[in-house]
Amino acid sequence: MSTDATPPLLSVKDLVVDFKTRAGNARVLDHVSLDISAGKILGIVGESGCGKSMTALSIMGLVPNPPGRITSGSISLDGRELTGLDEETLCEIRGTEIGMIFQEPMTSLNPVFTVGEQIAESVRVHENAGKQAAMARAVEMLKAVDIPEPDIRARAYPHQLSGGMRQRVMIAMALACRPRLLIADEPTTALDATVQAQIFDLLQELQQDTGTAIVLITHDMGAIAELADDVAVMYAGSIVEKGPVGDVLSQPCHPYTQGLITCVPHLVPDPPLQREALREIPGMVPALTNLGAGCAFEPRCEKAFDQCTGAKPELIKVSASQLGACWALESDQR
């Protein structure tokens, strides 16, 4: 997606992930390709079940197996292939090369250790640091994520901190070994808007200071607009549109992206006196076990025509850097 010539830091190519379920095979990721360059923020958006989190888990090598399995495709970090690596090597990569923060800071922290110990643990494991040196690094990290009185807070347990503070601790932990890629899976969903704004500011600052690349997974188009450089929109396991944030938001080419933007009541400083009904995307996300041969979005799409039920559209270029997967776009080009 980036136009510069430097090779991307992370490159996901034609990734296919299948899950065996009682209802049959579910293709949760269907030929997903993504690139992210150092120092950039890539946003991934979509409804629940679209494959956003599964993309993150695949990159981390955390796809639950069984029932899940990476069927084909490649994930390479700085030229190094990550699929097929053994658990021990993956463990080394997680933390030092790739860090991850999760949606629920309370459930992802261990309640019986102090937050300082938990941050220090990853430093000890990955960098063979001594106990004291690791603890010093933990305090330093807490300071870097703007936690007041870091040396005192390092001795606090997770339940003694507020939701926003816990998420800061998670970020400190993920960044303690200076990873080159940070995956943030809905990092602010459980937080208040004011705290969410603080966390976003923090992520942006850290990213500018350290040059860490960030994959930001969210369902909030507003967050994408304010943080990300590039965006990928996912639907039913496939990327349906991707490109630079400005282009995708101002000229979305896929009907699903258009729907996602218009179905949300956006906060405006000058609301009109007359209210109109929100534009809906009718129906709901299909079951991944019986997607059929055509475009997965076809049953909900108001622009669908004959061709949409026949075969699945490929991602094609609609401009220099924007791609969309829709039959309507193909016919426009011919």
Next chain:
Amino acid sequence: MSDNSKNLIVKDLKVHFGGGKKILSGKKPTVHAVDGVSFTIPAGKTFGVVGESGSGKTTTALAIMRLVDITAGTVTLGDTEISALEKDALRAARRRFQIIFQDPYSSLDPRKRAGEIVRQPLDLMSIGTPSERAEAVTALFEQVGLRPEQQHLFPHQFSGGQRQRIGLARALSTRPDLIVCDEPVSALDVAIQAQILNLMSNLQQELGLTYLFISHDLGVVQHICDEIAVMYLGQIVEQADRVTLFKNPKHPYTKALLEAVPSVHNNKRNRQERVRLVGDPPSPINLPTACRFASRCPRAEARCHQEIPPLEENTSGHKVACFFA
């Protein structure tokens, strides 16, 4: 549409928790969850309450529903003082005010079929004959956009959006005047959220419902509410109609809340120019006898740490509790 006999009037509502005696010595601390809240919702209108978690918005909703004990103040729906009713009288009055909850998963009984869930209020209140109730349930299913044959399914067989429709049908079954909506769309995907919001607006127009709408999503509140109150630490700090509040927010807390919302109209550059709130709200146990927002307020002066700013109303009905408004 305005029918004064169905207005909801909340006066100086207070809900405090704790404060009892400790086993060995002293008193348990008192949590001032709702601390002197007053507002009126005209019949057929939607009144929004926004604020951070812990601001007391859900407790306000529960107090109006009489699901938590009211410490002081009155709640009146039309000519009925809800806050004064007890036992059978309260149960009978519940027909007129119903609630829908945030989580469509935990708010439906997993062992009851959808039709039974919607029918239960009718049975409990002995409304109509059994055959009339069955007809009413079928009509309700159609009204909220479900197919009548889906009555025989269990909650787990429905999606989140459909479950919220069942919750709505259950609330509508007793033909209430007021529906308290506690974050009704926060747990839903954005595409489904639009469907539920449109359904709620249509039902309001058809049935003349009054909504008390609790949400932390300012975009949703701006879309659906006629009047909005902003709560902070158990009190209303600003209240105005939907156009005025967003066009001309006066309280520094309201401004900070509005600034915090990420918007598709923003980009990376103008994001950094905004004012940010620092820290978390103070604990509702040891409240200052001054402006409760002063510790986080970018404009606070000495006076704000000493006196309580009253909630004052200007000529156009815009209420603000700030010395600088």
